Amino acid sequence: MAQAMGFMTDTTLCIGCKACEVACKEWNQLPATGGGANTLSGDSYDNTVRLDGENWRHVRFVEQFDVFDPHRNGGRWLLMSDVCKHCVQAGCLEVCPTGAIIRTEFDTVVIQSDVCNGCRYCIAACPFDVIGINQANNTAMKCTLCYDRLQGGLTPACAQACPTASIQFGPLHDLQARGRKRVEQLHASGESRAYLYGVEGDGYTDQIGGLNAFFLLVDPPETYRLPSRPTLPSRSTVPDWLAGWGSALVAGVVGLLAFRQRRMASVDAGREIPRPEIPSRPETPARPAATPARPPTPAAPPPAAPAPARREYTPTGDQDEA
Amino acid sequence: MLLERLNDPHWTWLVYLEMFTAGVAGGAYVAATLLELSGRGRSPAARTAHLIAFPLMAVAGLLLIFDLNRPGRFWHMIVQAERYLPMLKPWSPMSLGSWLLLLFSGVAFVSFVDALIARRLFHLGGWRYDRTLHGGPLGIAWSVFGAVLAFGVGIYSAVLMTTSTFPGWSHLSIVPAVYVATALITGVAAVVLVQAIRGQLDADTLGLDRANLWLIGWWLVLVVVFLLTLMGRRDASIYLDDRSLTAILAGTVLAGILPLILHAIRPVGLTSRLAVSSVLVLIGGFLLRYGIVMGPQLH
Numbered sequence: 001m002a003q004a005m006g007f008m009t010d011t012t013l014c015i016g017c018k019a020c021e022v023a024c025k026e027w028n029q030l031p032a033t034g035g036g037a038n039t040l041s042g043d044s045y046d047n048t049v050r051l052d053g054e055n056w057r058h059v060r061f062v063e064q065f066d067v068f069d070p071h072r073n074g075g076r077w078l079l080m081s082d083v084c085k086h087c088v089q090a091g092c093l094e095v096c097p098t099g100a101i102i103r104t105e106f107d108t109v110v111i112q113s114d115v116c117n118g119c120r121y122c123i124a125a126c127p128f129d130v131i132g133i134n135q136a137n138n139t140a141m142k143c144t145l146c147y148d149r150l151q152g153g154l155t156p157a158c159a160q161a162c163p164t165a166s167i168q169f170g171p172l173h174d175l176q177a178r179g180r181k182r183v184e185q186l187h188a189s190g191e192s193r194a195y196l197y198g199v200e201g202d203g204y205t206d207q208i209g210g211l212n213a214f215f216l217l218v219d220p221p222e223t224y225r226l227p228s229r230p231t232l233p234s235r236s237t238v239p240d241w242l243a244g245w246g247s248a249l250v251a252g253v254v255g256l257l258a259f260r261q262r263r264m265a266s267v268d269a270g271r272e273i274p275r276p277e278i279p280s281r282p283e284t285p286a287r288p289a290a291t292p293a294r295p296p297t298p299a300a301p302p303p304a305a306p307a308p309a310r311r312e313y314t315p316t317g318d319q320d321e322a
Numbered sequence: 323m324l325l326e327r328l329n330d331p332h333w334t335w336l337v338y339l340e341m342f343t344a345g346v347a348g349g350a351y352v353a354a355t356l357l358e359l360s361g362r363g364r365s366p367a368a369r370t371a372h373l374i375a376f377p378l379m380a381v382a383g384l385l386l387i388f389d390l391n392r393p394g395r396f397w398h399m400i401v402q403a404e405r406y407l408p409m410l411k412p413w414s415p416m417s418l419g420s421w422l423l424l425l426f427s428g429v430a431f432v433s434f435v436d437a438l439i440a441r442r443l444f445h446l447g448g449w450r451y452d453r454t455l456h457g458g459p460l461g462i463a464w465s466v467f468g469a470v471l472a473f474g475v476g477i478y479s480a481v482l483m484t485t486s487t488f489p490g491w492s493h494l495s496i497v498p499a500v501y502v503a504t505a506l507i508t509g510v511a512a513v514v515l516v517q518a519i520r521g522q523l524d525a526d527t528l529g530l531d532r533a534n535l536w537l538i539g540w541w542l543v544l545v546v547v548f549l550l551t552l553m554g555r556r557d558a559s560i561y562l563d564d565r566s567l568t569a570i571l572a573g574t575v576l577a578g579i580l581p582l583i584l585h586a587i588r589p590v591g592l593t594s595r596l597a598v599s600s601v602l603v604l605i606g607g608f609l610l611r612y613g614i615v616m617g618p619q620l621h
Contacts, residue, residue, distance in 0.1 A: 096414065240480070
């Protein structure tokens, strides 16, 4: 297997030019609008709004201004080029029922659109809200980390296009070392809030083993719409199944006991048990006897006990429909 | 903390209708198993339950297939697309659920045919109306196997939601418990309703109806725990959307409270009471599923 490759997105270097978005769409031949009209979100300069089946890179604009200050003094722009995180333990890959989502030789996570049947479970399982349905081919899609370019020894289109090196591509170990060095540099220059989100031991993404596309951030993850504790679906699979089976067991036992008790009470009250649904056997011609008939016994049989009077079955266990 | 979602899985009416029909089918099959375990495997009520279960499962399967974005590839759930080997990931609720649906449909189909043969609609070789599968020792084993699968079908669709990272579903372990109980009460109600419509209110049907009152009691306990759990969560507001909360509360009243009241005060005759009570349970069970599936997605 080739070594693990990934992205480091340094948000302190992003200028919000969206060259990454354009390069991604161009290389992957993704539609600009998903077949619909261009719409303005009203949210800063961000009209892409989200990552989904048609937007595999998304430059997020976070405006932090005091709305009561007419001069907007002390305001901040936080810019981040968001992308699929290619989780080390990926929830989407874990739950995909068709095997359409695979881990490549570069340790990245790719959806094979010729296998995906559009069940959309991966959309619900992704903790980063990355995956969406591509309207062109009706399957779930997301960033492939330019798998085709990687196979040809090329850099992913977004990293190639980024003019400020906010998006850096390379072997994961090298990127992590570079990221730690950059954090130290920022701390030394007075930006003490800088940290890496998505590396092992970061205190955020440990439950999914870290990210192959990690970020250098300066605000809490939630500010960038990143979860502070992303989890895997399998974390709750066993307790959830057990809860269901526990309920089923209780319901089964309660149902069986209650049915037997109520039914027997109904029978004990003198109601006839309805006969099973086996229609009477149709009359068939008598077979010829294979052996001679036994001669009648001389002793007379004892008189049969009188048959109990047949009581008509009434379904009115409660005397309200007599 | 979970993200407020912008991409939802669009599990809408086809999905909650599938959950409902598959739940009723599974519940009906379990009802037949209760009869079988009580020595009533050949009773009309058991046959009715078998006649209900398979057609509903067939409908549920079709609903699931049509819900896929690429319905023609539904078989990728069961067979690997490239190597044509079985496709099973037991740790994936949807993969396991697909197999449960397939196996349960097969088991329910055999019981369905058995019920048709019992009603002398046809026969297959030695499989005749007087020698049916159900009602004998093999029938008990078959029924128990089918009931386990039926419970699995009732549970998996909820685990599908609760193992997601979707706010409002994630880590809500009480939902599978509620779902399987909902499947059971709606399945029993469907059997009682059909028996009431057919005018066959025998001791077995009455027994099932009374048993269902106990099951409804268990279901109500679970629904209350579900609501209390929601109140203790930060993402509870997701369910406070008008439609989903109304559906959950209305479902609780219709399927849980009204049938109990109806049986306590007996305002109408037995047949009407059983029929109305069963219809209420079915509607209530449907509304509850609608509320739980749609609540987080409507948010």
